[in-house]
Each structure stands twice: as structure tokens, then as C-alpha cells.
Amino acid sequence: MCGIAGVWNLKSENIDRNNFIDFTNSLSHRGPDNLGTYFNGNNFALGHRRLSIIDLSENANQPLRYKGSEYLICYNGEIYNFLEIKKELNQLGYQFNTNSDTEVVLVAYIQWGVNCLRKFNGMWSFAIWNELKQELFLSRDRYGIKPLFYTFKNNKFIFASETIAFKKSKEFKRTIDDDNLIRAINDPNTLEAHGYTIFKDIFQLLPGHFIKINSQTKNVFQKRWWNSLNQQIQIPNTYNEQVEEFRSLFENSCLVRLKSDVKIGTALSGGLDSSSVYCMLHELQRKGKISKDLINNQSWKNAFVATFPESKINEENYAKKVIEYTNGSANFLQISHKNIIDDIIKSTKLFDSITATPIMIVSSIYRAMKELDLKVSLDGHGVDEMMFGYQTNVQEAYFCSIINNDLKYADDILDIYGNMFFLNEIKNKKNSLFLKSKKIIEFERKLEGENLLKKYLKKMYHFFDDKSCLPAYYSDNYFGNKKIRNLKHLSDSPYKFNKFSDYDKSLAISFNHTDLPYNLRDFDRASMQESVEIRMPFLDWRLVNYTFSLPVKSRLGNGYTKLILRDAMNGLMPDEIKNRKLKIGLTAPLDKWINKELKSFVIDEINSRSFLQSSIWDGKLLNKLFHNNYNEESFTPSDLSFIWKILNAHLIVNS
Secondary structure (H helix, E strand, C coil): CEEEEEEEECCCCCCCHHHHHHHHHCCCCCCCCEEEEEEECCCEEEEEEECCCCCCCHHHCCCEECCCCCEEEEEEEEECCHHHHHHHHHHCCCCCCCCCHHHHHHHHHHHHHHHHHHHCCEEEEEEEEECCCCEEEEEECCCCCCCCEEEEECCEEEEECCHHHHHHCCCCCCCECHHHHHHHHHCCCCCHHHCECCECCCEECCCCEEEEEECCCCCCCEEECCCHHHCCCCCCCCHHHHHHHHHHHHHHHHHHCCCCCCCEEEECCCCHHHHHHHHHHHHHHHCCCCCCCCCCCCHHHEEEEEECCCCCCCCHHHHHHHHHHHCCEEEEEECCCCCHHHHHHHHHHHHCCCCCCCCHHHHHHHHHHHHCCCCEEECCCCCCCCCCCCHHHHHHHHHHHHHCCCHHHHHHHHHHHHCCCCHHHHHHHHHHHHHHHHHHHHHHHHHCCCCHHHHHHHCCCCCCCCCEEECCEECCHHHCCCEECCEECCECCCCCCCCCCHHHHHHHHHHHCCHHHHHHHHHHHHHHCCCCEEECHHHCHHHHHHHHHCCHHHCCECCECCHHHHHHCCCCCCHHHHCCCCCCCCCCCHHHHHHCCCHHHHHHHHHCHHHHCCCCCCHHHHHHHHHHHHHHCCCCHHHHHHHHHHHHHHHHHCC
């Protein structure tokens, strides 16, 4: 896992080599083990910051050239089936100089071109340079686990693993895109999946896409190589058979992600997802499947648990039950308040985007891993977005069941929804959802007498325009009631969700457009701030295809979200965890922090000249709002989230 960078001045103007090294070194947190650069003449450069995971030797440093050929690669990622691909390439006559997956990726591209991407099981963003053809090829993995940003202005193509790098480039002046910043403050989920950022003319290579640019055409366009919506496979007919197949796929997904020449740990929350990964590793050990060929140590038994004493979001007791059940080992981490303001400022500025909770909450887990010399973490991300793991997903499923007149299933889903909240909230949450469903029924009845086209258009609850991925709209008072422009699709083949059932549409959007892209960005940035790689067994492409091919009721029903995962883990984890229904998630205790530890910091920020005189938001109006909330002690959860996002933006704009 690494940081990659590159500059190509297609006007053939010289690149400042020292500045390019600074540009690359701005990603040193992603790769502290080695700096590598390559210059082709004076107008093209590749840069690499290495985090050594597979083949720790200098031979595997990058940029890496294959055996005196015209091909070089800068690579950020892990290909878990690289040994199988290497064997196939050996049989085709290729010989290798390293034991790294990097060289396998490069040779696979030499042999198969773009088609090599479908052979890879892993996560990646990489750039391959063909010295002879003067052609650059960039690719990103199926789901966008690893990031890649670029700009193409004035015939200069520049790319890097994080937007923070562009601050260091003399080739490009980085400025805030006011419209996109306002979008991100209102909804931090909104930009990530569409390839836009909060900076003007800095875009993201989309998941499952590639870019090919050469010195003749000088065109940059994103071409889709993987369509997550078009991967339905045959599944077993009976539910019990489906459970067994799911367990087998999940087991293998965890197993292949243990291949490492360094220590591996696990981030454990005590929730179902991370506990499933941790418990499956212990099951693999029990079966004798964890060999020295995979990992030559027992570090994977080491779990890291974030705790929040005296907070209702504290899941420490659940994590302890998992540790006791597996006879594992855990590090229980408590956020230190000693330097909390400095830590928040530093991590937020390095994060360089807008998120709903201080990222230092997440990065502190990986900092603890780094302090114990662990470079890899196996985490449980990705299953929520496939199996109705969020309250919003369950809410939409409830509306679907009402619309489809499946009232027995609707009752089941309503109970599931209520039980995802704390005990004192269940009744009100269920009542609120029930009342919303009445409005849905009323809406459906109004449609009955209308013509087919009008009915179709009105039922497009998730409408994505053919020309715009995000529509224009007017901001509210806090942002000057200005018109926020629409954003065009960057893909040659934008996703269309209309072919899905209403149930599956909700999840497809969560997985591809909202929740997952946002979460992947946050965890990549948080872990790589501390030079730790995250591996995600649930995002093995085989498991994703299988899960999205399952019937809805195999994933949501009988009182539970993530039904098939729970049944697949039967006997492998504590029943109390397997049957746990409350949904918390990893988040900062903002209600406590804003009113105590961060109060002086917040007040200083909202009273600052730069905040009050902002050209993006109405500083005086927001200042009054936040002071009133402090004076009346009336912060609601939405107020807390809003104030954090504004502070988040203020720190980045003024960094």
C-alpha cells in the first residue's frame, strides 16, 4: 500500500524535478519506507512512496520496470491472487525478478492489456507508462477501495493518491470549488462516487474505470471496465445451501487476505461485521489453514478496539465477549483528550475533505497498530451496503414492502428497523416510520388514475439524469441562497438503477453512489495517515457478486438485517454478537466534545475573521446560530453534525 504521483507536460515544457519530489513526498504518510522517482526526458515523471507489505527487498521498490522493457509501473494496492496469476504467466514464458505482486500486475498488463484487470482479485490504483509508445494507462479497482485523483489543464496531466499532494505542485494552482464544498457540507456522501472533489478541476478516477492517454491524441476520458450492476450469478435454490456457499466464499476471502510479509492486526468494534472477520480468522486457525506461507507470525490475533467510556456509543463490552469467545488478544484504546484539539486540526487538514465526524477517531485505531509495528488491518467494511445494514436501507425496504402489499414482510421489517436503535428510541422510531408509510400509500393511490408515463416518472424515487450525475439546486440562507451548478457525468457509461426492483435499487445506490464510496474514502485516509493498509474481506468481488444475486429475504428478514451473514457465522461467534440488532457505527461523541473538550476551539473558530468574512457561507448568521445553541444548551444531533462539517470546511479552506 503506497502513494503514487505523476506529471506529464504534453507541451514538452520542463518539469521542476525538485518540486516533483516535494509533490511525491507530500504522500510520505502513505509510504514511509521508500521514495522512488522516474523521469522520462524533462516533461514526464512518476513518483512513488512505498509502504512495504509483500517482498520487502529493494528489488520491489517503485517505479518498477520489467526486465529492460519499455514498461514501468507505479502501484498502490494488493492483488490477493497474484501467485496464481504469476504461475499462469510463468507458463507463458515470463520470468520474474521479484516476489512482489507489483511485478505481476505489470507483466499481466504487458500480456493481456486492459483485460488483465478482470483477472485481479484485490484493490488497486496504478499507473503504467509505455516508454516506447509514450502512453500512460491508469486504472482503479472495481469498488474504488484505493483512490486516484487527477487534473488535466493546459495540456498538463497530473495525478496523485490524495488531493493534499496538489498543494505542492508548481504545475497546478489548487483552489476551492465553492459549489462542491457547499454540496459536501450539506451531504458528505455526495461527491465521492461521482468523481468530483471540493477543489476546482481535480477529479477522481471512478471505481471500475481506466484512463489511457498518449502523446498523439492528448485526450483524457474515463472508460468503464467493470459494471457492478451487471454481475448476477447462479445461486443455490435452498436457503441452507445459500448459507453454506456464503460461508465458504467468506472463509476464502479472509484466507487470501492474510498473505503478508509484515504483521497484521484487526480493527474490532464489537459489531457483527468486524466480529465476523475476527472470528473467521480464528476458525481458519482451528482448521489449520493459516500457514507460514501466508503469514509467518500470529499478529492477526491482535485486535484493536476504540472505547468511549461513559458514552452510549461505547461498544467495549461487546468486543470483550468476542475476545473471550476466541481466546484472542485485544488492545482497548481510549482517545486521549490531552492534545485533542491539535490532533483534530492536524488530522482534518491532512484528510483534506469533508466528513461527518472527526477523522482522528478512526485514525487513532491505526495509530495504535503502527505503534506496535503492524502495517495491515483486516476490517469488516462493505457488508452494510449489501445487506440493509443502515437504518435508511431498512426504511426504504419497509416502504417497498408496503407498496408491494407484502404486509407480513412489512411488519417484520418495521420490527427490524425499530430494534436498530437504542431501547428508549424504538417506539418513536417505529411510529415515525409507520406514519411515513401512510403517506407512501396515499401517494400510490394518487398515481392509480394517471397515465403510464406520468406514473413511471413519479415513481422514480432515485432519478439520475442522463446528462448530470448531480442536479443544480439553490443553497439555503447559510450559503447565500446561491445557485449550485449541476455536475456532469465523468464516466462513459454512468450507472442506471432503473432495472432493479425497489428493494435492490436502494442497496445498489448505497453500494455504488452514497454510503460505500464515502466510507472507503474515510477509512483509506484515516488508516494511511498512520501508514496502515486496510484489507476488506467482504469486498472480495466473488462475495459481492454472490451477495447481490441473493433474494432480498435471504439478506433481510426473520427479525434481522444481514440475515445470511448471521446464519453463516452460527457456531463461530458469541450468540449475543451474532443476534445483536442495535446499529451504532464508529463515530465521535460530538455531543460531549462540542460542549466540553472542543468548546473553546469551536468558539475561537466561529469568532475568527476568516470565518465571519467567508465568501462561501454567511459567517455572521452561523456565528449567531452556534452561539445561541451554546447559550441555550440546545444542540440537536443534526446541529452537532452541521457545526462539525462547517468547522471541517473552515480548517481546510484556511490551511
